[in-house]
Amino acid sequence: MSEIREIDIPVGATPQKISQMLENFEDVHGERMVVQMGPQHPATHGVLRVELETDGEMIMKATPHIGYLHRCFEKTCESMTWQQVVAYTDRLDYCSSANNNLGYVLACEKMFGIEVSERVQTIRVLVSELNRLASHFIAIGTYGLDIGAWTPFLYLIQEREHILDLFDRLCGGRLLLNYMRIGGLTHDLPDNWLKEVHEYLSYMEGKLDEVNSLLSYNKIFVERLANVAIISEDMCIKYGLTGPNLRGAGKKWDLRKNEPYCGYETYDFDIPVGDGEVGTIGDCWDRYIVRVKECEQSMRIIKQATERLEKMPGDDVLAAIPKSMTKVAPGEIYFRTEHPKGELGFYIVSNGKKFPWRLKCRAPSFSSLSVMSAVSPGLLIADMVALIGSIDIVLGEVDR
């Protein structure tokens, strides 16, 4: 224990004055205490344990311990055929399974030189943007929940529910779609499905403004997040943070624009970036608001894709699926796509046989989480929750 000393504090001293006086006593600092945050902490979005070394309310050091959900995805993939892996990629980030499918099938298609029709590409864009919307709704809603706003979460879960119903009609799965295949899709769109998507879009009109007035510009929410846990653009690039986290730091960077795939270059949409509207560029609020703005852009893409599909003549979405994949081209490739969490990369090595020889998944959440121990010194314990929520991790993807 530190020794107890008396100091005279004059009557009517301001808090600033008192803290100035306390600064002269270096040993006023308390003992360091280690706090285990997790693994069953509700704000860690899964099972994550963070070992916090604290001085009073202040974090001095934070060490994340991961691996609680580890199931060796990569080893399992080595004993599955190329097409079977698609179903397993669903389970990486279970909030956005269509985007995981897309990343994997595009990597394989590029490696084996498979070309898919425009209709297949447009359906893929439509489904993955719907899933991006669902994933961002979860991110926004649970972030409010972490900070203490319960109501917006319920609203957003409800809006997400409608998307899951659309997926249910599309392929029978709500969370885990398993809808894409190397070279195509499992089946074409059901009748009237596009009409339902249109109805959903008109239903969603103005809903994001509701989110903004309920949550984004709520005074308590803003004060809780502005200027907290700032991650600069330079730091993002160094630590491999991508997607909304990098855009929140003010970098205009989106693989859908910078390295277009699936015909994204033909769609009209903007890249929202953080601009320090309420605080500093790259703080928690900026990373949060980028996701809200991205939802708007996703809806624009969905609208364009739906209109295109309505005009497009139907064709066989299974046409380009290889009849047999027991003998494939050997080689290796790294291919990356824009996932709701960031850059999802697949590094695939083929030895020409029916199983992947090596499949490495570069998960966006894994890299995002690694920044934590660099950002957290100097944060308050309560701000740790704000940091974890703002980088939007899913532990299924971190642990693989």
Add this chain to the structure above:
Amino acid sequence: MTIPEIFNILQEKFPEAELVLEENNPDPIIRAKCEAIADISLLLRDDPDFSFDSLMCLSGVETVEEFQTVYHLYSMLHNHKVTLRAGGTKEEELIVPTVSHIWPTADWHERESFDLFGIKYTDHPDPRRILLPDDWVGYPLRKDYEPQKTWHKIPLTAIDYKEEDNGDES
């Protein structure tokens, strides 16, 4: 800059790094001696003509003959990519210098590659396992890996990976 151009410049600057350009892939790969990886990486990041500021992916790989570490680099400024590879035979332990001081994101990726492949990284700031428990035995992604029978008296259902020959039947 294209990969052959990068390769030619690197070969001039690092004559003793045994650089080889593997062109039989969709994207060519530059292969280098393990010991030279950190120096090459530092040049690739700091030289304004290259400025590879982002490490997209770092993966451990096992081929029939050797263990390898593969680096996928990208430059946000010039919008070009390059892939580096370092490898060593299976008879001896693969030891690669760390690049985590060059790109901090490599820290966790190197730990993962150590955890699952047993590739050692010299001067790594935190050389622990990352996904598996600290007292786990063996390196699961190796092709000859056999899971331990129990872990802290918890029986582990052993899956016989040997039975599943990797694609020999056609």
